[in-house]
Amino acid sequence: MSSHPHAPAHEDAADAHHGHGHEAGHGSLKGYMIGFGLSVILTAVPFILVMAGTFDSKLLTAFLVMALAVVQIIVHMVYFLHMSPRSEGGWTMMALIFTLVIVGITLAGSLWVMHHLNANMMPMSPEMMKNMP
Amino acid sequence: MAHDIQTQAGEKPVFYLTEDHHPEGSTNLGFWLYLMSDCLIFAVLFATHGVLGRNYAAGPSPADLFDLPLVAINTAMLLFSSITYGFAMLQMERNAKAETLFWLAITGLFGLAFLGLELYEFAHLINEGAGPTRSAFLSSFFTLVGTHGLHVTFGIIWLVTLMVQVSKRGLIPENRRRLMCLSMFWHFLDVIWIGVFSFVYLMGVLG
Numbered sequence: 001m002s003s004h005p006h007a008p009a010h011e012d013a014a015d016a017h018h019g020h021g022h023e024a025g026h027g028s029l030k031g032y033m034i035g036f037g038l039s040v041i042l043t044a045v046p047f048i049l050v051m052a053g054t055f056d057s058k059l060l061t062a063f064l065v066m067a068l069a070v071v072q073i074i075v076h077m078v079y080f081l082h083m084s085p086r087s088e089g090g091w092t093m094m095a096l097i098f099t100l101v102i103v104g105i106t107l108a109g110s111l112w113v114m115h116h117l118n119a120n121m122m123p124m125s126p127e128m129m130k131n132m133p
Numbered sequence: 134m135a136h137d138i139q140t141q142a143g144e145k146p147v148f149y150l151t152e153d154h155h156p157e158g159s160t161n162l163g164f165w166l167y168l169m170s171d172c173l174i175f176a177v178l179f180a181t182h183g184v185l186g187r188n189y190a191a192g193p194s195p196a197d198l199f200d201l202p203l204v205a206i207n208t209a210m211l212l213f214s215s216i217t218y219g220f221a222m223l224q225m226e227r228n229a230k231a232e233t234l235f236w237l238a239i240t241g242l243f244g245l246a247f248l249g250l251e252l253y254e255f256a257h258l259i260n261e262g263a264g265p266t267r268s269a270f271l272s273s274f275f276t277l278v279g280t281h282g283l284h285v286t287f288g289i290i291w292l293v294t295l296m297v298q299v300s301k302r303g304l305i306p307e308n309r310r311r312l313m314c315l316s317m318f319w320h321f322l323d324v325i326w327i328g329v330f331s332f333v334y335l336m337g338v339l340g
Contacts, residue, residue, distance in 0.1 A: 032219040039212055043330075047205050050335045058339050065339070069331035073324055080215055080320040088162045095162075099169040103176040110180035 027082055035079025042072035164314045168321045175325050182273040190268035195337030198263055204334045207250045214243030215323045222316050230304055237296050244289045251282050284322050291315055
């Protein structure tokens with residue numbers, strides 16, 4: 001508690017808020033501005049890449065767009081949501097990791113299974129197409 | 134911890150004080166768990182769009198439909214609202230009620246601008262005959278982006294409610310806790326939007 005040299009006038013409110021175990025709950029103006037600056041860059045670059053068609057290779061552009069999105073999500077988590085391995089005794093991080101695993105399984109699993117299903121479907125002839133409902 | 138309190142209860146009442154603050158902390162954890170479950174909803178919708186996103190049913194494709202400059206402006210609106218909410222939280226920590234309300238109002242206006250642009254886009258698409266019934270791609274598009282828009286709508290309702298609360302009762306601990314939760318919700322929506330503009334709009338236009 002000695003690390004909180006608060007003005008006495010705000011003692012009550014500040015103390016009620018800066019309770020135990022809140023090390024990572026708050027941002028600073030600097031933190032928000034860094035996060036905002038990085039976000040602007042990380043948003044502008046993928047839009048420019050796609051709108052200006054900087055690279056001929058669609059695969060490369062797609063990879064860069066998704067990679068920049070992941071970086072920006074991490075930037076938001078750190079600078080806006082104030083995630084850190086220490087917040088709430090590590091439980092928010094545990095919940096986040098669990099969710100990421102589930103999200104990964106859901107996304108990768110769905111895309112993989114459905115792609116397989118599509119790829120293994122019997123091709124349709126025009127005659128079969130005509131008899132479709 | 135329990136032993137400390139028992140043996141030193143008389144000398145160090147400070148322990149009781151710090152223990153009292155724990156319910157406030159667990160609200161944050163609980164709200165974080167809610168956000169994570171919300172994240173799963175969006176993950177499922179993203180997966181649906183990933184599977185159905187190329188099924189145009191001989192209808193329009195993303196490259197025909199999406200107006201990327203509009204999406205860029207929309208993204209900027211949401212990003213601005215995120216940073217202004219951050220300013221509101223900083224003012225809240227300084228105990229400045231009027232400034233907090235001011236930044237919350239700005240946040241709400243950016244949120245409304247975002248919603249307005251999105252509704253304009255939806256109306257435009259439906260007018261062009263590219264409504265949710267046109268193809269599987271458009272069904273999943275409207276479901277995913279619409280669910281995000283619905284979240285923003287409820288976020289704005291929550292924001293207005295909290296502004297009334299703060300203006301009536303001030304920055305009491307209860308309102309601080311609520312503002313903290315809405316802060317997480319609001320930034321979380323911006324995180325989801327990163328996925329939407331990258332995966333749905335930009336990747337869609339790329340083809």
